[in-house]
Amino acid sequence: AEVALAGHLPVVLCRRDAPAPHAIGNDALPLGIDPDERFPAHAVDLGPGDLLAVFTDGLTEVRDAAGNMLGHEAVARFLHERRG
Numbered sequence: 001a002e003v004a005l006a007g008h009l010p011v012v013l014c015r016r017d018a019p020a021p022h023a024i025g026n027d028a029l030p031l032g033i034d035p036d037e038r039f040p041a042h043a044v045d046l047g048p049g050d051l052l053a054v055f056t057d058g059l060t061e062v063r064d065a066a067g068n069m070l071g072h073e074a075v076a077r078f079l080h081e082r083r084g
Helices: 070-083
Strands: 011-014 022-026 051-053
Touching: 011 070, 051 070
Parallel strands: none
Antiparallel strands: 011 022, 011 051
16 A cells, blocks of 8 residues: 555554554645645555554544543554454
């Protein structure tokens, strides 16, 4: 797979045999801010049981009854626990 981000949240890579999820981030500005901005692609080798997840801040900003946001790390942990 190839991943190119334009100011988006990091993509979560959950390897079948890895002890923790890995975030593939970027330093690019959001799309449309600077017409000269470049968005390099990163190649990712995926194997059986690996999970590559893309999601929006609509998921990470979900709040519980106490008003706490779910957050990127919690989503990544949840996905990693269910990989394969």
